[in-house]
Amino acid sequence: MTVRIVVLAKQVPDPETPPSQFKIDESTNSVIPANGVPPVVNGFDLNAVEAALRLRDSGADVEITVLSVGSDFVMDAMKKPLAMGADRLVLVDDAGLDKLDASATVKVLAAVIEKDGPFDLILGGRQASDWDQGHVALGLAEVLGLPLVSLVQKLEMDGASVSLQRVIPDGYQMITAPVPSILTITNELGEPRYPNLRGIMQASRKKPEILSLGDIGLTSDDLAPRLELKRLYVPESNRQVELIKGEDEADSGKKLALRLREEKLI
Amino acid sequence: MTSVLLVAEIDDQGAISQTTLQAVTAANGLTSAEITAVVAGEATEPVTSLAVGKIVTISAIDDADIGVYDQATTDIAALVSSTKPDIVVFGKSDFGSIVGARLAFRSDSAFASDCIEISNADGTVKITRPVYGGSALAEFEISSTPAIVTLRAGAYEPDGETGSPAVEAFASNERASRTVSVTDTVSEARDGVRLEDANFVVSGGRGLGGPEPFSVLADLAQALDGAVGASRAACDAGWIDHSHQVGLTGKSVSPDVYIAIGISGASQHMAGCSSSRAIVAINKDADSNIFKEARFGVVGDWEKVLPSFLATVRELKA
């Protein structure tokens, strides 16, 4: 029996953008895309794709659908999960969908999942690197009434359930969850695989399935934000570093310790 | 008058958690009325000196719920729907992040996590939270009730106030369906002080080049009676366990001295240590971002700087 997995994925500005190129347009409260730095699929979402692929590697018959909500999708970025080995890419692409808050995003995802489902597993990254919240998968579990396990670093299919390791501050928990469930995946799972040439060729031939809001029975009126963004800005840092210079590097190390003592820090 | 519900968390020692004590300060600043604290979990230390007007205890939450929080969410949601607070405040933790989000979706209300500032003006709640890994700050307004928030560790200081609240028990008669079960917990052994509580933290990053140098960092941490931290790059490389990771998706620390060695100072790393009293950097790249965050620094190769630093620290401590 095929295990149907949907992986939630978001297009985000590359979090490795150098700080000097990270700019905000305060008149629209939005990030100005850095020149020559294309957007990427959120890193933790790629960990989730990797988690799904590992289930396939371990012998399970899985179908992997990647689902994203947004606008101005850059296909080179969004097709990466396909190149890694995912089967389908479903994009809800409409004006303003890149600016939804978590509650609105959950509404859109729930509508697609209702239409395209049922799925056995819904996987998401632990959080997105733009708004750093990690609310969407948790909210989706509430709205769909499904069991939820967050911060999963390992998963294995075990008949009609999944065996999981969940990261906690000082170790991990072993957890058994039923199917269907919603899981969020964390980077402790391990690096997402690099697409190979064959994967890239296959991905380039695949067409994403594109849905509009209307296709899933929603209008923008259904998607009013719960949190109203008033201001987005880059904070000023006015820290002044005191560089300690000795005669050589070893001497600098010694002088650093003495300076910290002088400041009563050690 | 604004009514505020504080969700208090019990730490693994059975005491009210530090993030909760910080959240009390923030919660008391939101209203002139007395606040209510709901204590989820079994405390071994008395909770009755908390600076709040009333304490509600929920005891249905047991060990089996930890990490899943199905019953905690159910009970706190029941309390929220019967007492109708305007603002619900959590400290940001594993517990707060999960229960806060689920509560918000269950009660169809607004949720802002990891806030560094919160205020309340005539029923409009304003919050500030770091976004884009800390590269930017976002200010939001919430006008629906309840506004549910979690506060970043270190954003507020415990104010040392105490109170003598009345204590009552609350039990929802709804049992969460326990479909997810925790079968075991595996904890990383720790010697010495907890990373989150340490006054000195010595952290290493990709610049260390491998796992072995972490033993030198451990020697330094031991000399200072501190703890060892790491960047995500060092943890992802497998050089040290992820329980040492400091940052946005790791631990939040606010020691007196945070020593960053071979760490570039990415915003996501700084998110976990920027409230330290003094940041000290050792990095061979003078243009590295860490020098924009540090108070003291040495531009140099850690392999040459660290041994004499450690030796001098040991002499000073002797």
Ligand SMILES: Cc1cc2nc3c(=O)[nH]c(=O)nc-3n(C[C@H](O)[C@H](O)[C@H](O)COP(=O)(O)OP(=O)(O)OC[C@H]3O[C@@H](n4cnc5c(N)ncnc54)[C@H](O)[C@@H]3O)c2cc1C
């Ligand atoms: C959503 C998200 C969440 C994240 N969460 C976290 C988090 O919680 N914690 C975290 O740390 N990161 C986190 N990151 C990753 C973060 O963006 C950086 O990639 C990471 O912190 C870099 O680690 P680093 O400083 O060790 O490595 P690098 O950035 O590679 O820096 C290595 C530094 O070592 C210096 N160096 C090299 N050799 C030497 C030498 N011999 N002597 C002295 N210095 C030397 C170099 O000059 C350089 O500055 C997150 C990223 C994302 C997108």
